[in-house]
Amino acid sequence: MSLADDLDDPLPPRLDWALWRRFLDRAVALPGPLAGVLAGGLGLALIESLRPLIVAAMIDEAAREGWSDRLSMLLGGWILLALGFAVMVWLFIEAAGRLGSGLAFRLREDAFAKLQELPFAYFDRRPVGWLLSRITSDCARVSGMAPWVILDLGWATLLMATSAAAMLWLDAGLALWVLVIVPPLAVTSRFFTRRMVETSRRIRRTNSMMTAFLNEAIAGVRTTKSLVREDAAGREFGDLASTMERWSVRNARQGAIYAPLLSTIGAAGAAIALWQGGVAVGEEALSIGELVAFCQYALLFVFPIQDLAQRFADLLGGQSAAERIEALLRAPVEIADSPAVRARIETQAARPQAGRAADGGLPRIARIDLERVSFRYERPAQDDADAPPGSRPPRADPPWIVRDLSLAIEPGQSIALVGPTGGGKTTLASLIARFYEPQQGRILLDGVDVRERSLAWLCSQLGVVQQTPWLFNDSIWANVRFGKLAASDAEVAMALVTSGAERFVATLPGGGEFVVGEGGERLSLGQRQLVSLSRAILADPAVLILDEATSSVDTETERAIQGAIDRLLRGRISIVIAHRLSTVRRVDRILFVEAGRIVEDGPHDALMAITDGRYRRLYLRQFAEERSISALAASDSEEPAGDGVRRTIPPA
């Protein structure tokens, strides 16, 4: 429902022809439907401008007493035109459907593929709903109007040209009289469509704000009730509803002036034709049939002008949607295989070397080295219109998140990253996974720069388990199988057993076929973590990157999770952003990361032995706080201290 974003930007002052050209090129790539739309439009215009001529001939012929063959021929011709008309109508609608849906299909396909390639940095600043509306409403908007723009460009221009030509052919003088109405028609259309495009944007914007408001009213009804703000919310919604009413009425009023005004101008043309034409008929310079034809042409002129104005307004209104799609399709893929890597992949595919990965390198990661790595999040370019306004970071240069950091990870080593929030733990893990690339220094896999290896291969080596596990709205089995698509049922079942998830899965209706709901909402947080760990177990990656969850789960699930993590840490390099006591106790090596640097490095016991060490302090404060509390509680009296504040930790 985020149709609203294109409404934040002001209406573009003029059409960006270069931009629309690129969409036209996409339409040209669908030559069949494009030709169908154009042929339909041109055919309709021809038929419509011929019809009054035939009717005129009929009237004049009929005026000569008696039914004649010529009359039959004219009638037959008229019926043929009618048939042709129906066929053209069918042709252009059918072709418009193919063109529109084909454009939408390809735009979506390209946009989706692009999104699968863009670096994580791209997603950091763009909420899902914002990206989603690129694929849904923006694509629908641009591709939905494209056939009509193309159709009307053909139909309207040709219809006006042929109608004018027909009139000029009938009587040049009278034609000029009637054509006087064209400038006022054009001016009126331009005046009103611009204004109506603006009011309908306001309506859509208010409407989507109202939808968001109602959505929140439903989702947050308990909070709203608890805060006793029903009346305040009612006032706010009343304001929105009134705004909606105001803009809707204004838009309707513009339409109520615009459409009658156009037909009045058209009628004025007919009036001129009747008056001047009548005089001409009196002077026998014009036949009666021709006079009727003139009146019809005058009325006919209203529609193409009205339609052209409307398409112009459509383009103007849809321009920001088009810009956003273009921005997405052209967003730079900062992290991609280099040409050299792509060449090696081709070589390996053509002449496979045994025991080598797809890019010709070693098949499995054994050791990882970081050499003087520094990283900070990039400040987006000044002209980065391709990001929602709220997400733009401050103007100042962002600070370094990882600074001049070196690290050697030995084969099979398990590592826990600990330290304060914002210290750089997650970023460090993301750099190793090549979700981001460092600005300085390099990362080596078995001595080879990570940029010299294929991205797909690297992904196949990594198992990443997120803090908030994301599950697909599918069965538990399908979610686990996501870790290894080729896995047999037995392998999937085994992974569930190994992780300890099997026990709760067995209690679910349908067992492994239980569908977990959006994001896994039908499972508890702990259960989701277990499924996500099963997925990683099945994937059996060379390198595991695990962001432990902090949230509390019940004891039994906690034990199962511990067991699953235990199982995962074995036999591979593992890097854990650790929150669990049991995990830090179990890993080979703990890195205390603070302000982008490793300040302490060693096994638990060694770090605990550093008097006043940072890890030791953290450990005592965070992991072992419970001990202090219970010790305090045991010695405390029944009543709290007089100031009403109970100290949970004795002052140091």
Place this chain on the structure above:
Amino acid sequence: MPDPVPTLPPPPTSRVRLLWNLLEGERPRYAAAIGCTLGAAIFGYGTPLAVQAVLDGVLDPAGDPSRLAGSARITLELLGGREFLAGHLWVAGVFVAVTAVLAGLCLFGRGFLAASASQRSIRRLRERLHQHLLRLPSAFFRRSESGDLLQRLTSDVETVQNFLGNQVVEMGRSIALFLAALPLMLATDLRLTGLSVVLLPPILAFAVLYFRRVRRTFLLKDEAEGRLTARAQENLTGIRVVRAFDRGEFERERFRAANEAHRRLDRRLFGHFAVFWSVSDLACLVQMAIVLAAGLHGVTNRTLSVGDFAFFLVAVNLWLWPMRMLGRILADLGKATVAMDRLQEILSEREDPDPSPTAVAPRGSSRATASSPSPRLEFEQVCFRHAPDARPALDGVSFVVEPGETVALVGASGSGKSTLIDLLLRLDDPTAGRILIDGTDIAALPRREVRRKVASVLQQPFLYSRSIRDNVAIGRGAVEHAADAEVLAAASIAAIHETVESFSEGYATAIGERGITLSGGQRQRLAIARAVLRDAPVLVLDDALSAVDTETERRILEAMRMRIGRRTTIVVAHRLSTLEVADRIVVLERGRVVDVGTPRELRGRAGLYRRLWEIQGEVEREALAGLAGGADPSSAPEAGTGAGP
């Protein structure tokens, strides 16, 4: 607007009445709009009438005024008679122009009146729905699906609006155009009139039947669109998992399938449109051909004048094409009544019952009772079921929270902790038993009075999609009731001030879909700030700091006590560190209180709390072992339990 009687789905006959009731207060405008529609239709025939009069009355050399059709004769009279008009043909032009302007004015009146009448009715409907929604009981939201509810509040309202504002008007236009033409045509030529409406019934019937038949395609296409969106949404939300397992290609295939299905249905829909418009256009053209042939025949026979023929051609052209639209609208008419039904279902849901304002003390004095800074809470044999046939969520729960006391609720999930809090907030009412605040049964107090006494923070706090400042200030009900300084102070207590300051737009930073995404801990801290600002006599923290580290939690709780003093507090928590600082702990199991006591007392008794504590003890032993320099943790089995009494 409480609707005290829950009505069953209305019988079909009253559906129209539902729509009629919506127009309450707007009916004169609506009637005026209908009048304008008729006027516009009548003036619309000015052009063909003028053509008829000029052709037959002036330009036909053999014309005999006595043989003129009735309508042409009147028009001719109106324009000053044959001789005058022959000399002043511009008068006919002026007639055309004047009728066109009059028709235009009527069209404007119709458009403006119909829009303002329908938009006003719809605004009132929207406000009514919104207010009603906020007063519906929790049970309603438990059994409704939020997507469906939102769909009703948005698209169904739009359908009704479209019906009132556009479809009725459009139908009125088609019918008025036809009705206005009918006497004119009849006055001109009876036989030709008959022939010119011959295809009207099949054209209408075709439209209605065809759109009924293809309605399924519309539904299917909407569903396909929904699946396409869902697929993309899932991929984008889970993009990190997709990347982590290198499943981009797999995902592209899945998306392509949804995209392809959508394209196919979109094309099929257009295929239906193509068939409909070409067939109905052909039918209309055949109708025109019939008029043409019969008219030409009449003209050649001299039974029809050229002017009458021209009049028929233009007039039929004027009303025939809108008739085709009429069929389309008729086919869609069902949608509006279905939408209205679906809205009525919501409107006839019973709102949360409250004691009538007269039964309780007036608002001013009930505030006076709320001024007790720290009331006593009593739960007396409280029972609750979420549904009549569900197992009891609470089964005779009794305990007391003394003024200023902090009571912690502990228990496995599903033991009834959160339900208890819902009942205290009167978001639900107990099926049996009572809850008393300072000796008053809360069932006797208006819900909003009860809620004013409680500041609550829920486990997954709901934040509104607006600025951070507003999200805190909203604790006062209306955002303008809190000064910036107060917001800042509350945020500092909740240890979120510095985080907020680090955002580029500080407190003005928008949260949610169109702004930034906050972490769980940040959300919880904002909700705490909101509760601090609310400053109610009872404080409820439902696992409110579970995503905040223990150190920060301790700082926040201390700062809160410094600021708002010792309030009567109920805490739901899993963390031992939180439970330990409570004055008393109530242990819940399957909706029953199984133990109550101070943390110290509970540690001494076998039970859930002791078990939790022992697990924690194991952790501590490991910690001690670490400190001792690698001693075997299992060698100190008494370290945890040893601290007990």
